[in-house]
Amino acid sequence: MSSYDFDFLVIGGGSGGIASAKRAAIHGKKVAVVERARWGGTCVNVGCVPKKIMYQAATLAEQMKHDVTHYGFEQPQVKLDYQLMKKRRDAYILKLDNIYENGLAQAGISKIIGDASFIDAHTVAIVHGDTVQNVTADKILIAVGGRPMLPDIPGMEYTITSDGFFEMEELPTKAIVVGAGYIAVELAGVLNGLGVDTHLVVRKHKALRTFDDDISDHLDKEMTRQGITIHRNTNGLSKIELQPDGKKKVFMVTEAMNPIGDADIVLYAPGRIPNTESLSLEKVGVEVLPGSGYIKVDDFQNTTAENIYALGDVCGKVELTPMAIAAGRRLADRLFEEGKELSKTSYELVPTVVFSHPTIGTIGMTEKEAVDKYGEANIKVYKSKFPNLYYGIFQMESDDKPKTFMKLVCAGKEELVVGLHIIGMGADEMLQGFGVAMKMGATKADFDSCIAIHPTGAEELVTMGLWGTSPQETGAKVSPLMGAPPPEPTL
CATH class of the missing domain: 3.30.390.30 (FAD/NAD-linked reductase, C-terminal dimerisation domain)
Structure with a gap:
């Protein structure tokens, strides 16, 4: 009999952690999941799912305001009941939370609520209110995800993050969105589509600079055509002030600290950071990457400590929900299924979508x-x-x-x-x-x-490029094994 409470302890009840826990349970292991907030993690509660619902709402608004008349329909007199839409969206998210929680129970997985931190390589302290519970496990997975990054500048308390976006009880009249990544352009597109006077503030010359230049240039033109005001080459923000009328005034980083303008809300979305600082990783020899807090892992999700693993956003590599789910399942197969010792997930050629407009x-x-x-x-x-x-x-x-x-x-x-x-x-x-x-x-x-x-x-x-040419017939190819690199071209 094992001397540990569990064979597999997962810290983090998001998509990746739950997927790994359920796969381990299928393999007959005794499993527990620790979560300090809501089941389902970022994606279900303040990420992919509610974001896609808001994207759909904005798309419907654009179609009714601009598109239907071209098809011969009279302009519909449609007014958004934002609070009703939010109520229905939140109810759906709560339903998903319950599905995740019930799924754990059905799989025979123990649920532990609280904040986890390492005591030693096989022991975790879990704090919930005034209660401290020590739990032991043979193998431990860290899948705690991340949170919005907030810099230390004056007036940051007057901003909201992408988390706060989903807490809004009413739509603002004017919004300033700060950031050049996919979260910033997605939420700017939603706000603009729902009729908000939207301003996007970027540090350099455009958003999504790591994407193919043709794509980011095309998006830049489309956002401008749709009425989003883009403030370029601001070098970031220097401060935010609360005006007497309750509006927030934003200043960019220049010698004169030129004002960008004021707005009802300032949504700060420059990126995310991992939730690693409270885990006491130094006690068990789990290394993090300098300056970022991301956990250092190899291709098999091994950390630098034996029998401790990490996956998902906490590793900073392909931060996508399906990626974390795939990595979690492959890890559980490798650890607990005979013959799957080399099971791993390929991080190459991963499809990515930005729900911009x-x-x-x-x-x-x-x-x-x-x-x-x-x-x-x-x-x-x-x-x-x-x-x-x-x-x-x-x-x-x-x-x-x-x-x-x-x-x-x-x-x-x-x-x-x-x-x-x-x-x-x-x-x-x-x-x-x-x-x-x-x-x-x-x-x-x-x-x-x-x-x-x-x-x-x-x-x-x-x-593309086909018309006027003779297409070549080629034989079918065999899909590479899971975790194998994609093929290389013949040069």
Whole structure:
């Protein structure tokens, strides 16, 4: 009999931690999950799910305000009952919380509420109110996720974060959103779509600078066309002041501290940091990356301490919910299933979507990254820009219609597709299938040989550069094993 309370203790009740715990339970292990807040973690409560609901609401508003008249409908007199929408959204999130919690009970997993910190390599202290409980386990997984990052500048107490965005009881008249990442552009798009006078403040010249330049440039033009005011090259914020009328005034970092303006809310969304500082990791030899707090792990989710593992946002590598779920399941298989000792998750060629307005879907390398890796002579790029058929009957000049932009980055003699980037209507839904193709090692010829579905936006991805050429027929490829790197092009 084991001398430990549990075979597997998971610290963090988010998507990745719960997925790993349930997989371990399937393997017959005694498992517990520690959570200090709400079941489901960031994604369910203040991330992907409520964000997507708000994106849908903003999209509906845009369609009713701008699009339906082009199809012959009279302008609908629709007024958003924001509090009702929030009530229904929050009720749905609570339902998901309960589903997660009930799923643990059904799997026979123990639930422990409180703040966890390490005492030694197999013992964790869990504090809940005035109660301290020591729990032991053979193996321990850290999956505590992260939280919004807030700098130490004057007036930061007058801001809200992405967490606070979901607590708003009413829509502001004017909002200043600070940040250049996907959270900032997503929430700016939602606010703007719901009729808020929206300003986006970026440190440098545009948002999403780590994305392919063609994609971030396209988004920049679309946000401007939609009415978002972008404040560029601000070098960040220097201070925020509360005005006598209750509005918040924002100043950027310049010698004169020039004001950007004032607004009802200032939403600060520059990034996230891991929840590692209260875990007492130093007691058990778990190393964190200098300056970031992210836990150092290898390809198998091993930390620098034996029998202690970490995954998800706390590691700072591909911070996506499905990535954490996949890593959690593979880890449990490796630890507890015979014959799966080499089970791991591949962090390469992971499809990513930004629910901006319009949506962005991307997988693989940017053009610059591909050139840097393979050399410019070994790269071929295909691009297409067009108005979606949705806008076909709109009574406006073609140049004024919103455009979809697509791009394939190919490498080597066989034109292996190493990067695929989309911005436009339906980018989120069409990317998944193309992601599977890229994981299997698809080439441009494979795309060409597939008969396109017409009329759809996705057909552009399989016909780019095809017309006037003879598509090459290629044989099917075998999908790489889970965790294996994607194929390399022949240079």
